[in-house]
Amino acid sequence: MSTKITVQALVGAARPQVWETYTEPVHIVNWNFASDDWHCPSAENELKVGGVYKARMEAKDGAYGFDFEAVYRELDPGHSFTYELADGRQATVSFEEIGNSTQVTVTFDAETQNPLE
Numbered sequence: 001m002s003t004k005i006t007v008q009a010l011v012g013a014a015r016p017q018v019w020e021t022y023t024e025p026v027h028i029v030n031w032n033f034a035s036d037d038w039h040c041p042s043a044e045n046e047l048k049v050g051g052v053y054k055a056r057m058e059a060k061d062g063a064y065g066f067d068f069e070a071v072y073r074e075l076d077p078g079h080s081f082t083y084e085l086a087d088g089r090q091a092t093v094s095f096e097e098i099g100n101s102t103q104v105t106v107t108f109d110a111e112t113q114n115p116l117e
Helices: 015-023 025-031
Strands: 004-011 038-045 052-059 065-076 080-085 090-098 101-109
Touching: 015 025, 015 090, 015 101, 025 038, 065 090
Parallel strands: none
Antiparallel strands: 004 101, 038 052, 052 065, 065 080, 080 090, 090 101
8 A cells, every 4th residue: 555645735816716726837937846956958748638738847056857757547627637657656636715815726646766755
């Protein structure tokens, strides 16, 4: 049985705007990196069941980079999606309206290569 990790963020915008920002490649390249030392120079997103998501993430100094790729397994447009990585791990992302904000919840299977901390 895999360990699940859940991360949540409350975004001060309506769900349709948050969905678009989260799923459109023109926006993904502006937020899909862990720190200011990294960037996402390219992203592709075929948002449909069986469609492929791809993003390139790189350290700004060029010291390291990797490609992230997943295949969509479930899709409820505007509300949620589930994708699967090449190693079989899955992640589900959901978007819930809370007043004038949107709660984004990402639940994913932890990888086993590194400790959970």
